[in-house]
């Protein structure tokens with residue numbers, strides 16, 4: 001039984017060869033890379049919502065260098081421990097981008113013979129195209145996190161890494177007792193970039209715990225913090241281009257940063273776990 005739902009009529013959506021179809025015959029053909037676009041044009045607030053191609057490529061090039069691998073390793077350990085000896089686990093990675101973390105999670109669960117079905121959803125078509133082109137064993141879907149084409153109470157885990165959080169919609173698709181795991185940047189994350197780019201250091205950061213209250217029990221926080229040396233100017237640029245600083249930094253500060261050929265950065269992220277009650 002498929003847990004995907006038709007974005008037109010909400011009936012079950014089943015995969016047949018290279019398309020997805022519901023019993024009312026609404027049909028969605030797969031893109032040649034192996035993904036399905038279930039984001040209806042009347043739902044879109046812009047022509048190409050989500051991260052653009054340049055951000056996606058920068059993120060892909062940066063992540064593939066392994067600088068953030070510890071984040072993935074910690075998250076995967078948490079999930080593996082949570083799953084224990086259960087099988088038939090449904091997992092959604094919402095805002096999965098180009099699928100780096102989604103794929104490492106899948107590899108990890110496979111290595112441990114954990115029977116799971118993983119769906120990666122992003123509102124960025126470029127992100128999903130890159131993910132589907134690279135990682136073939138995951139179900140990749142273009143859709144919005146605030147209107148998921150997923151059945152009620154069908155998921156064991158929703159993972160939301162550095163992305164848009166819609167706690168009400170995620171609650172709808174989680175089973176009772178299912179977990180929402182958010183990964184967000186901590187106070188010291190990339191502080192060295194801020195020091196170079198801004199004249200005055202701003203230490204603001206977001207805690208999802210302030211918004212995810214209703215309908216969830218908070219289960220706790222795992223902080224991942226370490227320092228790592230970036231290997232060269234290209235990696236510094238890729239990192240900068242994949243962050244929101246790209247949109248809101250002073251020109252002279254950006255120039256200062258992009259002149260550097262090495263930089264030690266602090267990685268500081270918070271993994272928060274919420275259980276649907």
Ligand SMILES: C[S@@+](CC[C@H](N)C(=O)[O-])C[C@H]1O[C@@H](n2cnc3c(N)ncnc32)[C@H](O)[C@@H]1O
Nearest residue numbers: 050051095096097122123124144145161163164
């Ligand atoms: C900072 S990136 C993180 C990507 C990936 N999770 C990672 O950590 O590498 C945020 C992602 O969320 C996606 N996104 C933003 N708003 C979204 C929404 N409303 N629904 C689904 N995805 C969204 C963006 O397109 C982008 O790929």
